[in-house]
Amino acid sequence: MPMNPALQLTAEELEKKVASLHFFKEVGRHDPEQLQILIQQSHLYSVAPGETFLKAGEQGSWMYFLMRGKLLVCDPLDHSKVIGVLIPGDVFGEIAVITGHKRTQDIVAPGLIREAVVFATDFACLHAKPEHNPLTLPTKLIVYRQIVHILRWRIELYRSRFPDHPMVRVPFNLIHRSPAGDTEEELQEQRDYALFLADRLQQLNTKLGPINNDVGDVLS
Structure with missing residues (x-):
């Protein structure tokens, strides 16, 4: 994670920036005060052309949302050797947040085009003990449900790309939500399921290679 945010914004300015992100809309719709807690743990980063934003081998509890520009995996x-391309709306870093594993690829801004803008939130509080955790149970559930959705979608990409491969044919719909809900x-x-999916996705990344957007025409 870069040591200093490139863009110093107020909480109000950050809130405007995340207005387009479904991930945070759900939290704000349920509890605006909880959204403010997440915003207080967030930064907006400007990534200059050619700059390395994240490095393989790093660990961290931050999850990233690409707001503008492109980033290369x-x-x-x-x-x-460009493995994939991240475009606006893409989320990255979620596997490290859930598993605690080190990052396996570098994230780099391509040269010769305008800077990329990344919104980053520290989700270390997800793992904090309840007595030291500013997030309520409903908010943590919203966050985990969103992460589960992202991880399932990424695995579905492997299913569409490698429909007959035995690694992607193994069932992964194992969660049985508590009847009462919000417990x-x-x-x-949700925690167990997110960890299961993140481990599965990391195995697929290792064995079959990451699936990202088309690496062609990355400088357009």
Whole structure:
């Protein structure tokens, strides 16, 4: 994670920036005060052309939302090997948030085009003990449900690309939501399910290679 945010914005300015992000809309719709807590743990970053934003081997509790521009997913040993492209609306960093594993690829801004803008939120509070956690149970459930949705969607991309591969044919719809809803039991189920999906996705990334947007025409 970069040491200093490139763009110093007020909480009000950050809130305007996240207005387009469904992830945060759900939190704000349920509890505006909880949204403010997440915003207080967020930064907006400007990534200059050619700059390395994230490096393989790093660990962190931050999740990232690309707001503008493009970012390249690159081989950490050779940035000329572009594995995928992130475009506005893409989310990245969620596997490290859930599993605590080190990042496996570098995230780099391509040269010769305008800067990229990334919204970043520290989700370390997801793992804090209840007595030290500013997030309420409903908010944590919203966050985990959103992360589960992202992870399932990424695995579905593998299913569409490799429909007959045995690794993607294994069922992954294992969660059974508590009938009452919004309970600590459901939160634990969502945590377990998110970890299961993140581990599965990391295995697919390792065995089959990451699936991102088309790497062609990355400088357009």
